[in-house]
Amino acid sequence: MQVLKFGGTSVGSTQAIEQVCSIIASYKRKGRMAVVVSAMSGVTDKLIAAGQQAGQGQEQYRTILQEIENRHLEAIRGLFPITVQSSLLSQVKKQLNQLESLCDGIFQVGELSRRSLDKLMSFGELLSSWIVAEKLKQMGLPAGWKDSRELISTDAQFGHALVDFEVTDHQVTSFFQHQPSEYVILPGFIASGPDKETTTLGRGGSDYTAAIVAAAMDASVLEIWTDVSGMMTADPRLVPQAIAIPRISYEEAMELSHFGAKVIYPPTIQPVMNRRIPIWIKNTFAPDDYGTLIQDNGEKPFPVTGISGIQKIALLTLEGSGMVGIPGFSKRLFDALLREKVNVILITQSSSEHSITTGVHESDMLKAKAAIDSEFAQEIHDKRIEPLLVERDLAIVAVVGDNMKNYHGLSGKLFGALGRNAINVRAIAQGSTEKNISAVINKADVKKALNVIHEVFFESETRQVNVFVAGTGNVGGKLLEQLQSQQSYLLQELGLQVRIMGIANSRKMRFSETGIHLDNWKADLEAGHEMDLTQFAQRVRDMNLRNSVFVDNTASDEVAGLYSTFLQHGISVVTCNKIACSSEYANYKKLKDLARKFNASFLFETNVGAGLPVINTLNDLVRSGDKVNTIEAVLSGSLNFVFNNFVNGANFRKVVKAAQDEGYTEPDPRIDLSGKDVMRKILILARESGAVLEMKDIVNHSFLPDEALHAKDVNAFYEQLDVHAAHFQQLLQNASDKGERLKFVARYHNGEASVGLQSVGREHPFYQLEGKDNIVLFTTSRYAEQPLIVKGAGAGADVTASGIFADIIRTVR
Structure with a gap:
């Protein structure tokens, strides 16, 4: 004998009931079958609501009863030919009239007792199971209907009655011994107490009804038909990548169901486990799916089921x-x-x-x-x-x-x-x-x-990285472009699925629970909400996603001020914004400490040298026990471009303007030419080497005249460059007379740091530095005779974006 149980969603509509009957019919010539049926989905909740309304003296219960009646009458009209509907509708109306009388009585008394509630809830299963039985008969199958209250005996603990298995097993076996029908349809969930009053087996009790019958009859299999293809490795509503578990032991199934897996009701397993009857969980709406087979333990591919x-x-x-x-x-x-x-x-x-x-x-x-x-x-x-x-x-x-x-x-x-x-x-x-x-x-x-x-x-072969991007200008745009082009490579070669969950610029912000498609991110962002930095940060925290990374492509003080909040919530921070790491030492150290405390990454490789591995190289030296003695560097691609082109009598003003037009300087070139940006960079390197330094400790040997540095605006600044043209020509001439070239050099040595314009000879590594390249020389205890040199392009949106890209990958590798 086989026992099949169909849940509420399996009989939740006319189409679903037809599917159930089709599945049952497919078992023809496979032996006798008991079919346990739940109430139509949502009906039990409506019955409880109607009882509560009636018990509180509120006449709205009549509206709920009308909804229940309409649903069942519509099922009859949709399932059966009009020629047979009259008698069927009459039978259903008879049951519904009894239900209405019960609710009227509760309304008159003004109290909903547990006894009355059990009686009330029984109507859902009684109606749905009778409809299924009649449909099978109409299909020509030898089907009969049996009231489960005549088979399953319990104590009088209404709402969650305890089964008397000795009496129940006798009644079940005796009934089936004398039952000629090949298919017996039973309402789940309901039973009867010592005085034959209706009791219920608790929510999910239809599963339990099926298990009780299966154990009593020593069935070959108990099949639980529901709306999912078996037990999953996790709740798919919370973990979309959850997969079906093909085989699972009784003990594992009991543990999972006890801890919230709703596919099977926990007490269901015990009766059939004692008889070692397999339980097969199947999907009514995908009957060809394998589902999950619960039986004695077998080999499993994972240590965790x-x-x-x-x-x-x-x-x-x-x-x-x-x-x-x-x-x-x-x-x-x-x-x-x-x-x-x-x-x-x-x-x-x-x-x-x-x-x-x-x-x-x-x-x-x-x-x-x-x-x-x-x-x-x-x-x-x-x-x-x-x-x-x-x-x-x-x-x-x-x-x-x-x-x-x-x-x-x-x-x-x-x-x-x-x-x-x-x-x-x-x-x-x-x-x-x-x-x-x-x-x-x-x-x-x-x-x-x-x-x-x-x-x-x-998912040992795949890890998911959830990225939130602030700043979509030159660098941010290139980063998103690179992430889009590398998505397939990252997934196939590194097992990384990088999802952009939020994007923001100074005007707009956009979030997505499933990830923003990078082929259309600009339009998506424009359709987003007005940018609000506080709300942006709150939404990132509220989404509370694993492996979260916040990427700052801005030069904003306000955005940098969010880092500590993100790190405290375990959200890694990747940034090309130098403000945080060059702020007060206490703030820099706080961010580093928070990253360690909350197991988050705080990565800022692009603060120095754009995409060059300057900070990572320095970190490797320090972590391996090397002592940094001296750092010498050309750290401004903008300044290097300027002085590489300021040769052979060139006009300094024109060279600076050309650098601005090419995008090598900030809109206000004084930010670059003042040396402040280079001061920030050497400060960051000094701190990463172990020094406790503040910005005010760095000596700046400025080459700009005060009138140019403090001009009221950019136009006035350029006028001052013309006024002081002779000053710049003299600097160039002094270097040329010695056969040297001008370079803006940053230096850290024995706890002291400085920046300034220097002339370097042919023998110096800086002499041949061309274009907008950067170069860093590390002289350490291990690299004492010849410094360790890192050299390459130190400016440009593409290389900066690639450095940020690499830091994002480092957060999870």
């Missing part, structure tokens, strides 16, 4: 020195919870016996606290223990797998992944069987945590 979670959890912690070494505290604690019928989901106790922590549903939190504080009132009064500590807005995530015990370091892998994504773990529990590791976290982090864990255990 699935992950799940329960939200709306509260932690109760009883602690105090008076508990240490004193027996009986645990018993009294759990007895107090038992008296209030509070279900304990998780337990953990410190080895010092100083505290006991339990996890309960938030709905039970207040009565649990009252019960425990009352139980230990004397000890609390004597200050031997503290009043119960209650924490709410929490959730439990659970990692489940029979095979976990055979893998070393699995817990470390789990908690390491959570830590790297700034997910704080409040409590941990692991059973001695090592089939389950549970962690209590903040409720706001559930989606992020499930995705992080799923990535670690099921």
Whole structure:
């Protein structure tokens, strides 16, 4: 014998019921079959709502009953020929009239008892199962209908009755021994108590009904037909990349269903597990999909079978020195919870016996606290223990797998992944069987945590990087262009899926829960909201995505001011904006410390040398124990371009204007020519080498006359360059007379730093530096005789964007 159960969505519409009947018909000549049917999707909730409205004396219950009636009558009209509809509609109306009478009685009394509620809820399954049975008969199949209340006996615990298996097994086997119908349709969820009053088996009880029948008849298989293709490695609504689990053990399925996997009702598994009857979870709307087969354990490709979670959890912690070494505290604690019928989901106790922590549903939190504080009132009064500590807005995530015990370091892998994504773990529990590791976290982090864990255990070949970009000018635009062109390469060669989740410029901001398509980002951004920096930062935090990276392509003080907020939320920061790292040393150190504390990356390679590996090279030297003695560098591509073209009597003003026109300088060239930008760069390098320096400590040997440097605007600045043309020609002439070239050089040596214009001879590495190239010389303990040289293009949107691109990849590698 086979037992099939169809859930509410499987019979939720005319088309769905026809699909169910088609599936049942396909089993023809495969032996006898019991089919358990749930109420149409949403009907049970409407029945409860109608009862509550009636119990509160509100006549709106009649509207709800009318909606229920319309839905079932429409199903009859859609499923059957008009020639047979009259008698069928009459039968359904008869049931609906009884339902209406029950609600009228509740309305008159003004009270909805648990007994009445069970009776009320039974109508959903009674109606849907009868309709399915009649449809099968109309299709010519030998089908019969049986009221499950005549088969399943329970106690009188209305709402969640306990099954009397001895009586139930006898009634089920006796019925099927004398039942001639090949197909027997049964309403799920409902049963009867000792006085034959209607009881229910709890929400999800239709699964349980099917398991009870399957166990009693020692069925060959129990099939649970639902709207998903089996149990998934995680909830696909929270983890879109979740995959179906083809095979799973009874124990694993019980663990996952207990911790929130809603595909199967937890008590369902026990009766069939005792008889070793396989459970097959199938998709009504994709019947050819394999689904999930639950049976004795087999070989699995992963150590973890699935992950799940329960939200709306509260932690109760009883602690105090008076508990240490004193027996009986645990018993009294759990007895107090038992008296209030509070279900304990998780337990953990410190080895010092100083505290006991339990996890309960938030709905039970207040009565649990009252019960425990009352139980230990004397000890609390004597200050031997503290009043119960209650924490709410929490959730439990659970990692489940029979095979976990055979893998070393699995817990470390789990908690390491959570830590790297700034997910704080409040409590941990692991059973001695090592089939389950549970962690209590903040409720706001559930989606992020499930995705992080799923990535670690099921997506080892692919990691997702979620990027938020501020600044879409020359550098930002090139970065997005490069990311688009390299998407396939990153995925295929590095296993990285880089998603742009948010873009902003000075005018607009745009976010997407699924990622912004880079082939149309400009139009998407223009259609976005008005830019608000505070709201932008809040949205980045609220999205709370794993492996999040904020990219700053601006030169904004305000944007740089957001870094600490992002780092504190575990969001990595990649920036070409030099303001933060060249600000007060205390702020620079704070950002570095926050990155370490919250396991986030703070990367700013492009602060010095654009795409050149200057800072990474310096970091490698320092980390490996080398001591930096001297740094000499040409760090301004703009200034190098200017002085490489200021030769052979050229006009200095024209050279500077040409550099501005080519985009090598800022709109105000004084920003470059003043040396302030180079001061920032040598300050950053000095700090990265270990020096504690401020901007004011750097000596600037400016070559600009004060009148030019402090001109009222750019036009006035250019006029002053003409006025002082002889000054610039003299600088050039002095260098030429010695056979040398002018270079704007930054230098750090033994804790002191300076910048200024110098002339260098042919033997110097700077002499041959052309175009807008940068060069850095590191003289260290290991590179004492010949400095380590990093040289190449140090300016330009393309190379700067490529440096940012590389830093984004470093955040996850």
